[in-house]
Amino acid sequence: MKLLFCKHCADVFSLTFKERSCSCKAARGAYEPDGVNAWHKGGIPLRFNNMSFVNALSLQPEKGKGYRFEAFVIPKQCNTFLEKE
DSSP states (O other): OOOOOOOOTTEEEOOOOSSOOOTTOOEEEEEEESSSSSEESSSSSEOHHHHHHHHHHHTTTTSSSOOOOEEOOOOSOOOTTEEEO
């Protein structure tokens, strides 16, 4: 799952096939029609490891600490998540 973090308003939002933006409009982006590639303008690109995230969701406890999942900052130069000028 690809997400964007806006360093201005601190919103984190997931991408869809329709362009989305943060609340201050400084970061925006969308998936390309192939569902793999995406673009963004502004913001810091993030990614959840889908399998790790789904596993953590399935193990959500009633109380106590939640389960960790893997997420990371996508490199500035990434072939599948391009920054538009």
